[in-house]
Structure formats: structure tokens, C-alpha cells
Amino acid sequence: MTYMNFTRRNLLKTSIIAGAAVMSGGGLTLVGRHADAAKEEFSGPLPDIDIGGIIRPPGALPEKEFRSKCISCGVCVNxxxxxxxxxxxxxxxxxxxxxxxxxxxxxxxxxxALCMECPKQCPTGALKKLEKERVAMGMALIDFGLCFGWNGDVCLSCSKACPMGAKIFDFYNGEWGNQPYINESCVGCGLCVKHCPLGGSAIKVVTKRQYEKVKEPYMSGLKRLQAMSNEERYNVVYGQNLPQIMARGRLVEREYR
Known part of the structure; x- marks a missing residue:
């Protein structure tokens, strides 16, 4: 595929909307049951990276200590x-x-939502009372192959949704989008996962322990992407990533409505 210098933002948005639109009874449907079907049909982001266990509620003690204190009372659930x-x-x-x-x-x-009510009500101290800035539920990772902001467009949904604010995000703004990156200040609440406009989301939250295991290869992938020439990046975006994005793009909302 030959590299062409044209407005990628417009082409990407047009392609996503065209690919996302499903004709239903003569009308154009972008959300609803088709969005539910999209969630079931596709695997989640970063399929090669496992969550690494389960994500505990905010304030959870280190796993071994947490399990020794938690009595499965269900208070936090309620x-x-x-x-x-x-x-x-x-x-x-x-x-x-x-x-x-x-x-x-x-x-x-x-x-x-980081309301921090569950640690206040925990009867055993398995969930520790602390400020939400000190929560360490997990680490959010962006799938650069699915994120709009890494594939020719500008999307701020994840950063807008983050209760921690701008300090969690670094942006590598360039010709191929605003290119967001979630840094290690992330608390792992998952609000960015929910508010990602891509069908199925382009973000996965993993445990902190799992993040330490995958950090090096994940960062290596980021550096390889940033080192690509425009032609190489073009081939990756339009030859590999955009077809995946369009296939998942049945849920087109927020910035893309």
C-alpha cells in the first residue's frame, strides 16, 4: 500500500461511521442491540495480555493479607x-x-467510581481507608492497534472520564493523532474502559503485579510504533488497524455521534 498524504482524521471518521452504520428496517442504527452484539462477537483489547487475576475493590490490602482478613461478608457488595x-x-x-x-x-x-464508601464500611479492614489518589486496584493499558487516537484521529474520552485528571495521561501528539498514553499514576478504576467509544473498548485494566510482568514488552511495542516512518505507519493503520476498528465500530457515540 503506497503512503498518501491526505487528511487522515476525516477519512478515519468517515470510514468508522460508514463501517459502523447498520441498516435496520430502512433506517440507520448505530447503537442498541447491534452494540451488544459487537461486545459478544469480538475479543477484548490486548488479547495477548491476561488480567493477571482479579481486580479487587479500592483499598484492598496486598492479596495474601487481604484473603486472610476478608470474611466474604458481602458488605462492600451491598x-x-x-x-x-x-x-x-x-x-x-x-x-x-x-x-x-x-x-x-x-x-x-x-x-x-472511586466513591470510597466500601473501605469505610469494611468490618475487618481487608479494605483499607485511604485517599482515592493512593488506590492501586490495577493499571490501565491502551491497545494502540484499536485506539482512535493512535490511528489518525483525536479522541479524549479516556482522559475526560478519568477521575484523577490530566496527570494520569501523556499525549504524543503528531500526524497520526493525539496518541494518549496512561502513565503509572493510574489507580485502575476502569472508568476509561467504560467511556472509550470503541465497541468493546480499546483499554484493559490489569493487576499491578501483572503490569510489572508485561511492562517491558508493552513499552517496547510503543517505542517500535513511535519509531516507524510515515509509510510504515500508514500500512499498519490502514492495512491492519482500521479494519479491526471498523468491525468493532458499531458503537459510535460521544465524540463520534
Missing amino acids: VCHVMKYDAIAPAGFKNIRNFGTPYVKDMRDFPC
């Missing part, structure tokens, strides 16, 4: 439900080792 966030659930039989203990179940639909 508090989260009363607050209408429904982010915390007890682990089921599929995770027998952690059965009954609390975890954040689905960051795409139910991220942690």
Missing part, C-alpha cells in the same frame, strides 16, 4: 449496590480459590 454503581460482586465457582471474595466484575459496564 454498599456498592446501594450507591447504584454495582461494580463489586462476589467471585463465583469459576474462581473457586477466590470464591465469595469481592472483585470488580466488569469494567466495561460497571467500573469503580
Whole structure:
């Protein structure tokens, strides 16, 4: 594919909307049941990187200590439900080792809002009271192959959703987009996962322990991407990434409505 110098932002947005639009009864449908189907059809972002266990609620002690103190009482689950966030659930039989203990179940639909009520109500201290800035639930990683901001457009959904603000994000602004990167100040709440406009999200939250294992290859991939020539980047974006983005683009909202 030959590199061509034209407005990538307009082409990408047009392509995404065209690929996302599904004709339904003579009308144009961009959300609804088609979005649900898209979530089921595609694997999540960064499929080669495992979450590394389960994401505990905010304020959780180190895993071994947490498990020794947690009595699976369900208070944190109930508090989260009363607050209408429904982010915390007890682990089921599929995770027998952690059965009954609390975890954040689905960051795409139910991220942690960092209201910090669950540590206040924990009767055993398994969840420690602390400021939300000191929470260490996990680390959010962007899939550069799926993120709009790394593939010719400008998207600020993740940074707008982040309760920690601009200090969590670094931007490598350039010809290929605003190129966001989540730094190690991330607390792992998952609000960026929910608010990513890509169907299925372009962000995954992993445990802090898992992040330490994958950090080196993840950063190496970032550096390789940044070192590419325009022609190499063009071939990656339009030959590999854009078809994936268009296929997942049934959920087109927020900046892309």
C-alpha cells in the first residue's frame, strides 16, 4: 500500500461511521442491540495480555493479607449496590480459590467510581481507608492497534472520564493523532474502559503485579510504533488497524455521534 498524504482524521471518521452504520428496517442504527452484539462477537483489547487475576475493590490490602482478613461478608457488595454503581460482586465457582471474595466484575459496564464508601464500611479492614489518589486496584493499558487516537484521529474520552485528571495521561501528539498514553499514576478504576467509544473498548485494566510482568514488552511495542516512518505507519493503520476498528465500530457515540 503506497503512503498518501491526505487528511487522515476525516477519512478515519468517515470510514468508522460508514463501517459502523447498520441498516435496520430502512433506517440507520448505530447503537442498541447491534452494540451488544459487537461486545459478544469480538475479543477484548490486548488479547495477548491476561488480567493477571482479579481486580479487587479500592483499598484492598496486598492479596495474601487481604484473603486472610476478608470474611466474604458481602458488605462492600451491598454498599456498592446501594450507591447504584454495582461494580463489586462476589467471585463465583469459576474462581473457586477466590470464591465469595469481592472483585470488580466488569469494567466495561460497571467500573469503580472511586466513591470510597466500601473501605469505610469494611468490618475487618481487608479494605483499607485511604485517599482515592493512593488506590492501586490495577493499571490501565491502551491497545494502540484499536485506539482512535493512535490511528489518525483525536479522541479524549479516556482522559475526560478519568477521575484523577490530566496527570494520569501523556499525549504524543503528531500526524497520526493525539496518541494518549496512561502513565503509572493510574489507580485502575476502569472508568476509561467504560467511556472509550470503541465497541468493546480499546483499554484493559490489569493487576499491578501483572503490569510489572508485561511492562517491558508493552513499552517496547510503543517505542517500535513511535519509531516507524510515515509509510510504515500508514500500512499498519490502514492495512491492519482500521479494519479491526471498523468491525468493532458499531458503537459510535460521544465524540463520534
